[in-house]
Amino acid sequence: MASYNAPLREINFVLNDVLKVGRLSESIPAFADATPEVFAEMIETAAKFCEKELFPLSAPGDAQGCKRHPDGSVTLPDGFKEAFQKYAANGYVGLPNTSEYGGLGLPYTMAKVVEEMACSANVGFALFPGLTTGCFEAILANGNDAQKNTYLPRLGAGEWAGTMCLTEPQAGTDLGAVKTKAIPQPDGSFKLEGSKIFITSGEHDCTPNIVHFVLARVEGAPGGVKGLSTFVVPKLLINADGSLGARNPVTCAAIEHKMGIHGSCTCVMNFDGAAGTMIGKPGEGIMNMFVMMNLARILVGVQGLGQCELATQNAIRYALDRKQGKAFNGNATIADHPDVRRMLLTMKAVTEGARVLAYETGMYVDLAHHHPDEAVREEANDWVELNTPLVKGYCTDMAVELGSMAIQVYGGHGFIREHGVEQILRDSKILCLYEGTNGIQAMDLVRRKLFLNEGRAVARFFALVQKAAADAGSEFTFIAEPLKKALVDLEFATRWIHETFKAKPEEASFGCCDYLRAFSLVYLGYNWLRMAQAASLSDDASFKAAKLTTARFFASKLLTQVTPLCETVKSGSGDFMSLPATQLAA
Ligand SMILES: Cc1cc2nc3c(=O)[nH]c(=O)nc-3n(C[C@H](O)[C@H](O)[C@H](O)COP(=O)(O)OP(=O)(O)OC[C@H]3O[C@@H](n4cnc5c(N)ncnc54)[C@H](O)[C@@H]3O)c2cc1C
Structure with a gap:
């Protein structure tokens, strides 16, 4: 059986030590009460709910499914209705919604954390509140007063879906x-x-x-x-x-x-x-639809993050328990076989790095919507625009890859239903398809986001990463140097896209998914540098060792993929588009 324990240690580390979530309560009057302590308390309560109420419904819900009756009514798997009502009563549906319309008026960032846990625990369930929030946002943005008064208090409180x-x-x-x-x-x-x-x-x-x-x-x-x-x-x-x-x-x-x-x-x-x-x-x-769609894309990325976490923690738990043969170091669990260790570290490096990307994007949404200074709001909005296709595209692609990797770690047992990890792979694939397929996310990045405001957002990202790597200090050369190299390659690929796009859009678009992957890896490299720096200050020796080892793994095994990806991007479409499509079936 799969299990789920909310990664509270990790979540709090990212929020407090890496992203300094206290900035929200310090700089935004509407969030003055949403201090890091309030964050921690809310997240701990939500974690228990996700572990104890949502996760136990996941495998039975998968087996039972939904049922349409001859009169057109539809019933959900046992327990889902009651769980939705409790979820709403706890305020999780309306967590970031304005209190004027039934919400708790808390930061969007906090909602992303709760959603990550809900999506790890039971992603099928989490779609009900997710769509409700999307509908709320669409009516809030463009509805008239009568529509807002009729629908928002009920949607905001989760009374209606x-x-x-x-x-x-x-x-x-x-x-x-x-x-x-x-x-x-x-x-x-x-x-x-x-x-x-x-x-x-x-x-x-x-x-x-x-x-x-x-x-x-x-x-x-x-x-x-x-x-x-x-x-x-x-x-x-x-x-x-x-x-x-x-x-x-x-x-x-x-x-x-x-x-x-x-x-x-x-x-x-x-x-x-x-x-x-x-x-x-x-x-x-x-x-109007894009008002909802943009935030919904971040939510789908968070669904992917939730599934990455579920895959990773189950694979690690299983590997620590499963004994097969003797590893080179004499230990007996499969976690000590090099190939399994490679998979476990890949899963950890991707999930923990992706969490920083998703939560940071959530913080930019809060700053873009609520910060009193217009310049801060404008900059944050640029970040939201740039990051949205990365969060949606990368986190969901990774959910599928890590879902598959979890099965690999379990061996044949992973293919068997009762172990519960094959469900992760099945549940994750849809995340790459809805709210704009991941191909569309990559095109959004290449065709729109790179050019937005004369490329202001992407130039700011490059400058930020360059400075972080240059200032990293000798202790962090192990990641700062590969990050600098990856950044240079990404900058060249970006320049190539800029130069090629106008005359030959087809040529420039061919490698858009590789470009999104390369861009995301550089972003995660920046995240891992910040995580390594923050963890190096920790008193917890085993946490520190695990973080620094994973950072080194990311730097040497994953960040290095940026260079070949960028080469592929720059090789464009070649003559691959000149073959008439019908001849693909020849
Ligand atoms: C389980 C599930 C839940 C869903 N929930 C909802 C929902 O609540 N509401 C809703 O409205 N819809 C929903 N959808 C629909 C979903 O958003 C669409 O399936 C998705 O937008 C893709 O459309 P399509 O399936 O028609 O694929 P197509 O548009 O036919 O795409 C097929 C392939 O072609 C590519 N492609 C298409 N056009 C282009 C282009 N211009 N450039 C490059 N590549 C392109 C795509 O990336 C994809 O790889 C859901 C779908 C599923 C399966």
Whole structure:
């Protein structure tokens, strides 16, 4: 059986010793009470909840799955409904939401920590609150007062759940192809007609009402993305006094049978004249959707981080227990075989480095939204823009790689269901696909983020890493030197993309996933330098030794991958695109 212990020591180390999370309460008046002590207390309570309430439901939920009944209702695996209600009652759904609308008004960073633990414990479950938060953010950003007052207090408190209804059979990545129609009504509302597929939490019995955030085209609007608008469509209509009214004709036609996240219901949703109101202005649907999507991408990256942690800690625990043969050093567990040690250190180095990336991005969201100084907000916003594709793309790719590696560490036992690690691999793959596939994340980095504000964000990143490596001190040469080399290679690859992109976008885009990987590794190199420096001050000798050894491993075995990745990026598409696609099947 797999198990989960929230890595509190590590989480607190990253928050306090590496990222200095106290900066938030010191510099942002709205977070004056969110001191590091409050962080630690909240996280410890959430950790117990995730370990004791969510994790025990994960494997049974995977085995049982969701069920659609002939009347179109959907039930979740046993215990999920009660767990959602407790999760909401604890304030975790609305943790970062403004207290004006039912939230706790705490930092977004804290929400990311709680979400990481929830996603380690039970990622299928964690999608319910995740989508609810996304729906809340979309209405908060562009809804009118009536919409905010009707929906936000209930979504913010987790009393109702939310969805995001974008995808249609012909419109996946290309949302400009969305066909769902919104027909204007005399009272200013709309009736929605069409069918959406793959809708997470589209129908369930967790909450009395479900709020759908829908991308659709007003009848007669132009084709493509310019004709799209966003709408809010409740499952049950809401009476003038706020009570729940008649059933709106938005129904679940089927649920998908999937590779993983069986505890999450993925629904085909039919809108048969369902009543809704427009969120924001006509034709601004894609823009409104991205308000939600950008934060949702960070959340999906955190889902990946949660799965990386689960894979890593189970692999280490298993390896320390499993005896096979005699290792070269005479010890008997598989953790002392060099190849297994390599895998365990890879998992540790990736997970711990990725945690700094994800939490730091969370801190930038807090600074971008709440810092009193406009210049700080602007800089933080640049960081959020740059980091979002890295968090989403890297953390989720790594969840799949580490999920596979965990199985490798377990040997054949990893392939057997009862050990619980094959579920990590199955649950993780979707993270690379939804909220924009990881290919789309890499293109976002190469095509948009590198060029944003004349490349201001990326130039700032390069300068920061260069300075950190130059100032590192002789004790940390082991990582500062490879970091400098990796940075130079990344800068050359970036310059090559800048020079190539305008004339030959295809050439520059071919290696975008390699570029995202190289960029992420340099970011993690910077994280490992900071972790090594912070750990060197620790009184805990075994923690310090483990951190410094892992930092050395990262520097010599993973950071060195940047150079060949950058070479691949710069080799472009060659003549690979000139072969007619149909000949790939020859
Ligand atoms: C379990 C699950 C839950 C989901 N939940 C939701 C949800 O709650 N709400 C919702 O609206 N949707 C949801 N989705 C849909 C999901 O967001 C889409 O599947 C995803 O956006 C990709 O679309 P697609 O599957 O049509 O793939 P396609 O768009 O057909 O992509 C196929 C491949 O082509 C690549 N590709 C496509 N276009 C380009 C391009 N322009 N440039 C380069 N490469 C490209 C992609 O990267 C991918 O590798 C969910 C899907 C699943 C499986």
